[in-house]
Every structure is written in C-alpha cells, then in structure tokens.
Amino acid sequence: MVLAEGPPYKMSALDTDINQHFQDAIDVIQHHSESPYSDPGYKYYETLGTHQPLGCQISCYLVTPTHPDTPSPVYDWTSAPLGSQHLQSSGQQSWPPGVPEVSVGQPVALEPPQFYPVLPVPRHGKGRKKLRLYEYLHEALSDPAMADSIQWTDTANGTFHFVSKNKERLAECWGQRKGNRKTMTYQKMARALRNYSRSGEIIKVRRKLTYQFNPAILQRLGGIDQGPQLRAPANPSGPGGAQGPPGEPASYGPDWYSWYGHYPLQEQWFSATDPRHL
DNA sequence: GGCTTCGGGAATCATC
C-alpha cells in the first residue's frame, strides 16, 4: 500500500481493510479497462472466455458492479436470528431502517459502480469475493441475451422468474461460469436458491419458477445496471404469460406479503421503490 | 400415471 509509507497516523485495522478494498477497486478498474480476463482472481469470469457452447454472453462480463458490497444493511438483516423461516417469523426490527432510504427508483445507474468496492466488504482476508449465485442471476436479468432464460417479473419489487423452456440453459451457464465439474441443472441451481431462503437473500414466491430478491440485495445490485428498468417497472414481458402480477400483488401469495411485511412502514417502502405508489 | 416443480436433508467440495 502506498499509503503505508510513513503514515502521519497509525493505521487502524479498519483503515487497513478499507485500503485493501480500495486496492481491490483499483485492480478491478484496471482490469476493466485492460483485459477483463487476465486476472487469475477472476477465474470465474474467464472460464467461459474460451468456450461458450451455450452462448452465455453474460458469462464473459466483468461483474465488478455486482459485488460492490456497499455497506448495505442486508447483513445486519440476515444476521438476525434465523430460526426456521425468519422471514415469516422474525421481529419487525430485523428490517434495516435504512433500506428504503435510497430508492431503487432513483437514477442510481448514474453512479460510478467502479467505486463501490472501496466501501467495506463483508469478507475476510485478502482476495476477491466469489461471484455468488444471486449476483449472477441479477446479472443475467440485466442481459437481454438471457431474456429467454430469466426475466424480471417486477423489477421494482425484485421478483423474477425463469423461463421454463430455457431455464436449464441459464443453469448450465452458471455452472460453467463457476467451473463446476458437472453440468449445473436447474434442479441444483434451485436448490442453491432455496438455501437463500434461509439467509433471506432470495425467497421463493408462490408462483411457478418465480423468486424474489431481498430488497436490500436488490438495492445493492440494482443500483448498478438496473436503473432504467427500475425506473420503468411493472412492464411484464416475455413468453408464457407468467410474467408480472396478473392482477394485484396478492396473486403472489403469502410470500409476497411476508416479505414486505417486514417493513414497519410498508407504505414508505412501496412509495420509495415503486413509482406507481407515488 | 407421468411430468414438472418444489422443498429439504445430508454429504461433499471449494474457497477464504
């Protein structure tokens, strides 16, 4: 670290950590402007650089914007006592009061995502955080090339669904991106998604092949590349007619309400995230 | 009954 050269003050552990993140950010920026596939630390992102039998365009993205790990309160939220299904049973205070503060409807896409990594990252040690499934899914959702596999059901609410016909393709892309030995299937990917239900990062919506991002996760991820979509939500599209609430949110079933029921000020959350509620 | 989807247990692997 350059800053460590005769510092006028004693660097705290936090400073060191922040500087580490800052260095990571610099690295990311550099790689983003040079060769996105040259960093061994990004092996997940280069695994498909040479073979893309499935045409997984997003697999070649540098996913920097998806792991900024801003000091989102999500981890506070998920660190709450889980029990069986804390989403349904935990106290109202488990929701971070700060979540709705920054509306996903804001033109957050204008923010420079490259600078996000300078903020504290919930990881330990050196190295870069692994790409996580929900990050990949969010990435895929923003990729028009994957629209035949996964689509937003409601961007404002973070609900999305897999296209039954091509969901296996998305799963295979995910598996290839991770460099799995065996072929990833939707079954296995869905198993991982169900694990998210425990941490609350993604929950299953009572609708076929439909899931929902944790609003905090959505906020963190959505601010990167979903700006336009988030500003223009509620535009169901795609095949199958399985997109979007056919009627009202109630069609999502209890899960829908259990999710937003965690907001003490539900109306504020809606109004802060959904232009329709303004 | 067959198929698809879903939910979860458990073991295992990979990474940090």
Place this chain on the structure above:
DNA sequence: CGATGATTCCCGAAGC
C-alpha cells in the same frame, strides 16, 4: 482447521 457458500444426490409431496 473452521466457517461459509455452493454443489451434488436423493427422496417425497403437490399440482397439472
């Protein structure tokens, strides 16, 4: 080595 996250395999239930 432990924690964490993901993968893999398996089983059973439910809905169409």
